[in-house]
Amino acid sequence: MYQLDIANQQELLPVNESELEKVVHLLLNEEQVAAAEISLVLVDNPTLRELNIQYLNHDYDTDVLSFLLEEEQLEVLDSPRRGAGKRIEGELIISTEMAIERAPEYKWSAENEFILYLIHGILHLLGYDDLTDEERMLMREREQAVLTLCGLELPASTPNE
Structure with missing residues (x-):
């Protein structure tokens, strides 16, 4: 039903793969996704910036890149x-280095910041966006709903705003 493949190409932040799988399953269940195959690549800031330039022509650091490769509506709900x-x-390609750098700003752990990036990236794959105020508000609501399922709470000020 749900498959998560993780390629950890960094050594800055220890990751618990079974915890990541748990978060992904909670999110996909909450969003009523029928099936999913997600590749997750963990990198540092320079690597993600290089990919951001290469694929999106954006010459700046970012926290997560999401690439939807295929989508099919299996059932109408x-x-x-x-x-x-x-x-x-x-x-999804996520910078663990960015999570480490930004976490103190929001007064929570780098692991929690990374989980937020994971949730944010998957929500992008599902069609949520954050380009308008209305969409950004909906994205934050969905992020908080999934964080709550994980026993976490979104900080008062959140990244990506």
């Missing part, structure tokens, strides 16, 4: 969730 009934295939 009466649900406000954007992932409802979908099968998705996608790739």
Whole structure:
């Protein structure tokens, strides 16, 4: 049903792969996703910046890149969730270095900041965006809902605003 492949190409932040899988499963279940294959690559800031330039022509540091490779609506569900009934295939590339740098700003751990990036990236794969105030507000609501399922709370000031 849900498959997460993790390629850890960094040594800055220790990661618990089973915890990451748990978060991904909670999120995908909450969003009523029918099936998903997600590749997760963990890198440092220079690597993610290089990829941001290469693929999006954005010459700046970022926390997560999301690439939706394939999407199929397997069943139609009466649900406000954007992932409802979908099968998705996608790739996330996350900078653990950015999580380490930004976490103190928000007074929580680098691990929690990283989890937020993971949630944020998957929500992008499911069709959520943060380009308008309305969309950003919806993205924050969904992030908080998933963080709550994980026993976490979004800091008062959040990244990506």
